[in-house]
Amino acid sequence: MDREPVPKKPRVGEEESNGLHSPVTLCHTAPSNELWYQESLKAPEAFWDQLAKERLEWIKPYDKVMDVDMNSGDIKWFINGVLNVTVNCLDRHARDNPDRVAVLWEKDEPKQHEPVTYKQLLDMTCQVANVLKSQGIRKGDRVVLYLPMIPLAIAIILACARIGAIHSIVFAGFSAEALSSRINDATAETVITADEGVRGGKTIPLKETVDTALKESPCVKRVLVATRTGAAVPMAAGRDHKLEELMKEESTECPPEPMDSEDPLFMLYTSGSTGKPKGILHTQAGYILYTGLTQQYVFDCRPGDVFACVADIGWITGHSYVIYGPLSNGVTTVLFESTPVYPDPGRYWEMTERLKVTQIYTSPTALRMLLKSTNEYVTKYDRSSLRILGCVGEPLNDKAWQWYYTVVGEGRCTVVDTWWQTETGGIMITPRPSANDSTPKPGYPMNPFFGIEPVLVDDKGEVITGNDVTGNLCIRKPWPSMARTIYGNHEKFLETYYRPYPGYYFTGDGAYRDKDGHYKITGRVDDVINVKGHRLGTAELESAMNRDGRVAETAVIGCPHDVYGQAILAFVILKDGVTDDEDSIITGLKAMVKTGVGSFAVPHKFLIVPGLPKTRSGKIMRRILRKIANNLYEELGDVSTLANPPVVNDIMQKWLKEA
Ligand code: 6R9
Numbered sequence: 001m002d003r004e005p006v007p008k009k010p011r012v013g014e015e016e017s018n019g020l021h022s023p024v025t026l027c028h029t030a031p032s033n034e035l036w037y038q039e040s041l042k043a044p045e046a047f048w049d050q051l052a053k054e055r056l057e058w059i060k061p062y063d064k065v066m067d068v069d070m071n072s073g074d075i076k077w078f079i080n081g082v083l084n085v086t087v088n089c090l091d092r093h094a095r096d097n098p099d100r101v102a103v104l105w106e107k108d109e110p111k112q113h114e115p116v117t118y119k120q121l122l123d124m125t126c127q128v129a130n131v132l133k134s135q136g137i138r139k140g141d142r143v144v145l146y147l148p149m150i151p152l153a154i155a156i157i158l159a160c161a162r163i164g165a166i167h168s169i170v171f172a173g174f175s176a177e178a179l180s181s182r183i184n185d186a187t188a189e190t191v192i193t194a195d196e197g198v199r200g201g202k203t204i205p206l207k208e209t210v211d212t213a214l215k216e217s218p219c220v221k222r223v224l225v226a227t228r229t230g231a232a233v234p235m236a237a238g239r240d241h242k243l244e245e246l247m248k249e250e251s252t253e254c255p256p257e258p259m260d261s262e263d264p265l266f267m268l269y270t271s272g273s274t275g276k277p278k279g280i281l282h283t284q285a286g287y288i289l290y291t292g293l294t295q296q297y298v299f300d301c302r303p304g305d306v307f308a309c310v311a312d313i314g315w316i317t318g319h320s321y322v323i324y325g326p327l328s329n330g331v332t333t334v335l336f337e338s339t340p341v342y343p344d345p346g347r348y349w350e351m352t353e354r355l356k357v358t359q360i361y362t363s364p365t366a367l368r369m370l371l372k373s374t375n376e377y378v379t380k381y382d383r384s385s386l387r388i389l390g391c392v393g394e395p396l397n398d399k400a401w402q403w404y405y406t407v408v409g410e411g412r413c414t415v416v417d418t419w420w421q422t423e424t425g426g427i428m429i430t431p432r433p434s435a436n437d438s439t440p441k442p443g444y445p446m447n448p449f450f451g452i453e454p455v456l457v458d459d460k461g462e463v464i465t466g467n468d469v470t471g472n473l474c475i476r477k478p479w480p481s482m483a484r485t486i487y488g489n490h491e492k493f494l495e496t497y498y499r500p501y502p503g504y505y506f507t508g509d510g511a512y513r514d515k516d517g518h519y520k521i522t523g524r525v526d527d528v529i530n531v532k533g534h535r536l537g538t539a540e541l542e543s544a545m546n547r548d549g550r551v552a553e554t555a556v557i558g559c560p561h562d563v564y565g566q567a568i569l570a571f572v573i574l575k576d577g578v579t580d581d582e583d584s585i586i587t588g589l590k591a592m593v594k595t596g597v598g599s600f601a602v603p604h605k606f607l608i609v610p611g612l613p614k615t616r617s618g619k620i621m622r623r624i625l626r627k628i629a630n631n632l633y634e635e636l637g638d639v640s641t642l643a644n645p646p647v648v649n650d651i652m653q654k655w656l657k658e659a
Contacts, residue, residue, distance in 0.1 A: 005381075042162060044478075045065045051642055055293065060081065062078035063081075075478065078286065081285055085288045090158065091324075098119035102330045102332065103331055105150065105335045107337050110343045110347070110451050121155060124152065129163050130250035131255040132165060134250065140166065143165045143192060145168065146174075146179060147192065149199075149336065151228050152243070153467055157169070161266075163257050164263060166264045168266065172204060173204075176209045177597075185277075185487070191224075192226070211234065222239055224241050224242075226426075263283060265288075265483075268280050268316055270421075270422040273527045277540065280422050282484065283424055285571055286480030291328065291425065295320075297449075298449070299361070301326070305332065305358040306331075306334060307333050308352070326426070344373075346378065351382075353382045353385075359389075363392060364393065364396045365563060365564055369563050379407070383408065401443060415440055430447065445520070454476075455474050455475070456513060461501050472500075472509075472510045510532075528556030536601060541568065541596075542555065542605065545596075547592055554570055554571065556603065559626070560630065574610065607655060612625070615643060621642065629659075
């Protein structure tokens with residue numbers, strides 16, 4: 001072959017025996033990094049082949065790097081390869097550095113942390129894996145996890161991966177109903193939970209919520225209950241078991257199940273434009289390769305680093321950057337159980353000083369909340385260990401970027417605003433600190449990661465070339481951690497991601513490419529709203545509220561909020577003849593969302609209106625509602641297609657009165 005070989009990186013920390021596992025170590029020189037990016041697009045097979053060989057431990061090598069058709073959505077990576085991701089995350093590090101800290105558990109209780117070494121985590125994982133096997137759980141079975149942020153949760157997740165069961169983590173803030181619908185969609189026979197969770201000094205009744213959920217989930221045969229607080233919780237005879245008691249009976253050795261590269265690893269539900277959340281499915285080899293690679297390069301992760309991604313394990317950020325990415329690289333990952341403001345807004349920075357955190361990865365909402373307090377909460381702690389300040393989930397506005405960079409980082413650390421999605425598995429667009437990239441611009445995730453080729457496409461499906469342009473954000477080339485399907489609904493998968501713009505993966509986001517070719521995300525182009533960095537489908541919230549017998553119809557939109565990014569605004573039409581006062585209706589609707597989805601999804605504002613703007617075919621014109629909620633009355637656009645024009649004025653009057 002006449003192509004240039006992928007440039008070898010200078011090895012970092014070679015003198016340290018506890019270096020990152022991979023021979024492809026960190027790159028600090030701009031030219032080779034840029035070369036590497038070019039190479040990744042020019043010869044993707046060779047690029048990913050080298051990385052997969054060097055970074056992963058295989059039980060049996062693969063025959064072919066990839067077989068992906070971006071038109072039909074048929075996706076396969078590392079064909080016929082056999083491996084186990086837990087060997088890559090645990091065994092190889094426990095073998096070389098058994099006493100290295102794998103997980104630093106930052107407990108909810110202020111100033112308390114507990115280390116778990118690679119050896120301990122491997123032992124714990126194997127014990128849980130043996131419990132799962134003794135309970136009859138086999139490769140391919142779905143296991144639903146509803147868990148607090150405790151080290152045993154990581155062992156449970158990895159135990160599923162050890163035996164080849166597919167984990168489906170449901171964020172522990174979801175309601176019983178939301179949990180039950182996810183259990184049923186996956187037809188899971190096993191649920192693993194804990195007695196209670198603890199967050200911000202409050203307890204969360206996890207087992208109780210599971211019990212309620214299971215009334216509607218007859219498929220569940222067993223519930224394993226881990227201990228966090230030791231609270232006495234009801235245990236159904238024959239169905240419920242204390243996990244730690246079962247673990248005592250089991251050996252700390254469990255051979256890893258040989259898994260095909262394309263066997264499912266996990267599913268994770270996310271909101272789309274329709275009412276029903278989608279179980280996004282990720283597979284083995286590609287996911288573990290890409291999350292490890294991005295964790296190392298985006299965060300410039302070096303041997304001995306203490307990496308603190310403070311996301312909950314119930315979201316994709318927790319999956320990829322609390323668990324799989326950092327553990328595959330053999331670094332120390334922080335498991336943060338608390339909130340940014342408990343016991344006070346200095347929590348992150350006090351933790352940074354105590355644990356000597358080198359990278360912190362949080363959300364714009366958390367930053368916007370923190371910058372409201374005096375800077376003393378930050379400056380009184382020693383933050384000299386920090387090198388990289390990361391952010392994800394929603395646009396990082398200029399004010400929050402500046403505060404992060406100047407106050408938290410003292411102008412010394414690199415801010416990485418990373419753009420990606422549940423569906424992409426790992427970070428896609430990001431400044432690359434190890435690339436000595438051009439100076440990051442506030443509000444810009446900047447550049448595609450290795451192998452990623454973003455394109456902007458207009459509504460007709462034409463690729464928009466040149467710079468200083470806006471369009472629908474799509475991805476042209478396949479990457480290893482791309483989602484493979486929606487569990488049980490491949491049609492929906494194709495319809496959502498591959499049919500809108502044939503030949504491309506469609507992200508659902510809009511983006512702007514500036515004159516220098518850097519990317520900025522302009523927001524969702526579908527009916528998904530993003531509140532505090534959490535994706536919520538408008539249809540999901542509406543169907544929860546529509547169950548209130550007094551309501552004829554509802555419409556939910558996102559409107560700008562200075563802390564949450566977007567606030568949820570609900571327009572409500574009552575049935576004829578309903579005379580209840582507005583407060584009682586709003587209280588009822590809040591309760592509906594709380595039970596239907598979870599407290600975190602309760603709308604911030606309700607507007608009871610006489611009607612909604614609709615097209616003649618009966619579709620709600622959200623565009624008009626959004627303009628009203630943004631006080632853009634002059635820009636309502638063409639209302640001639642409305643079936644009921646006077647309603648716009650009624651809504652506007654109501655909004656002006658109450659906003
Ligand atoms: C990882 C994660 C994905 C959606 C995505 C986009 C928004 C994420 C962003 C961002 C602007 C960023 N988003 N990162 N918007 N700038 N840096 O958040 O996954 O929960 O699936 O959400 O979040 O709209 O499409 P997920």
